[in-house]
Amino acid sequence: MATLLDVSSKAGVSIATVSRTINKPSSVTPMTRHKVQAAIDALGYRPSRVARRLRVEHGSTHILGVIIPDIQNPFFAELVRGIEDVAQTNGYTLILANVDEDPVRQSRCLETLRTESVDGVIFPPVTGENASIRMLHEAGIPVVCVDRRMDTLECDTVVTDNIAGAKKAVTHLIQLGHRRIGYIGGMPIVSSSRERRMGYETALQEHGIPIDPDLICEGTRSKEQGRTLTHALMDISHPPTALLAGNNLMTLGVMATLRERQITIPEQVALVGYDDLPWNLALALNPPPTTVRQPTYQIGCRATRLLLSRIEEPQRPPTLVVLQPELKIRASCGSYITQ
């Protein structure tokens, strides 16, 4: 690899001049600029980002860190795509790590990001309190929370309105005549799950339907849990006629279980799933499920722009961005009857 010294000796100038030619061409004679540029081209020289970033105390690394549970979850894949597109456009590079909701792995990865001196970190927080996050904060590395909020640390956050999303879903079911609506969702320690349940309950209350604890099931977000909880819910003495599944994985578990039990959707049980599937894949499912679609790609974009703006202006007060989800009505609830 050619180095600054190689270029400078080839061009017959000092390394400082080469550096200036690259970083502030206007500060250099056209003549010099030309000589240096020729040497750079001849050698295929590119400044080492590694060396460059060591230089200044607050030298930018132009690297952003992203920590997610699992890139194989289409929700996070879409999120990451949004993040990376904005990052790449702005000359930033992405470090990605999967941590499977494991606090130990998460801490380890956040620690790595700190020692990498990344310019910022984007991630969906698991718990309310987190030592590693605090550490990043103290190291002056800005953090943007996506999808979920922290309840302690004040930082930029981009979420969708989960309460509104779940409310829309449940209201839709109520308007179709359902009164016994089950909720199968993720753990309440995650803010998004907590809020979706809240939206579920609010919708019921607003329509004067009592909340029946028997109809509320929560578990770790997985297809398997979706199955288990569906079985549990359909086995009670007075089972629900409609279900809200709290996320994409659980929705698939619910659908698979209902199919196994030969319970037809929407005739015997109506279903709304939280989170849409990519590629319009929902349209190919049997039946195409009505879902609450989050603007996931946009969450990624907004979060990244927020992060970049904070890198520019570290003292700006924390911003909360709340995007609106959309109810995609398909075939899993039967036909839609307007109120």
Added chain:
Amino acid sequence: MATLLDVSSKAGVSIATVSRTINKPSSVTPMTRHKVQAAIDALGYRPSRVARRLRVEHGSTHILGVIIPDIQNPFFAELVRGIEDVAQTNGYTLILANVDEDPVRQSRCLETLRTESVDGVIFPPVTGENASIRMLHEAGIPVVCVDRRMDTLECDTVVTDNIAGAKKAVTHLIQLGHRRIGYIGGMPIVSSSRERRMGYETALQEHGIPIDPDLICEGTRSKEQGRTLTHALMDISHPPTALLAGNNLMTLGVMATLRERQITIPEQVALVGYDDLPWNLALALNPPPTTVRQPTYQIGCRATRLLLSRIEEPQRPPTLVVLQPELKIRASCGSYITQ
């Protein structure tokens, strides 16, 4: 952020001793070790990876670069998961970039990886020749090709046996009695597409079925192309009774188009799709498609291990790993008749 100097002054030793305590504890008195460790703990000190990597000519950055077309494609998501899992286990961090098959973006990203001095790069090559790749090679940065091969540069490569995969699919269709089998695949500039077409043709030949150019359609890998080519194929005077779709996106396009045209699967047209869907999502489709499943996660794992071993031993001759795909028989071809 605490620095080596902070620790050394707090512990009352030189920075060299602190460095040794961290990197080679046995070279230091237990007494010293203890003092230094106490200072490290008190300050929450972690060595800067940025500074560390600048030190040695061939200093490891412990970063791997991964460049893919699109993380939203479940195939690449699974691949990346395999890569990241092995990387993380071995203390490596991942830089990820999406380039959408765009040679310009790809070159730009590879260039960035070079200036980041990553320890190695994993990616599915698009074209046969690539200047940026050569550059990485010359910069001593090892490259592992996944999913597709380069025809010029000799480097470690992990692929699946695409010829065998397509052969299995087409043989399956032939055994079910089909003679007019259409092929809808990706561009032949991509080695995997080329090989799948080759497998398709080989299977026909081995069964004495003439190859009909009218039944072969190729286009850029997308759902939209899948649609267009399906229409084209079903509009010819003597349309196929079975189809092989060359990848997951095109398979979805084919299914959607057949559904639109009210052509039933498998009764009117049998279908095998290349690439499986994650989460057993295929089982939820209508109908569940028979697919050629690649061990995608394993491709990622093997590629990463290959890369790590090459970092250890740069002179080792290039290795080609060929994994075997598997035909997952589901409902889109009708019942399976053994020969």
Added chain:
DNA sequence: CTGAAAGCGCTTACAG
């Protein structure tokens, strides 16, 4: 076993 010093490849005041 420990410390002083050089050096990794850059950038940026500071002189001239």
Added chain:
DNA sequence: CTGAAAGCGCTTACAG
């Protein structure tokens, strides 16, 4: 406009 020099935070021969 240009160059000499300091310094970013480490690691590692080289002495002692």
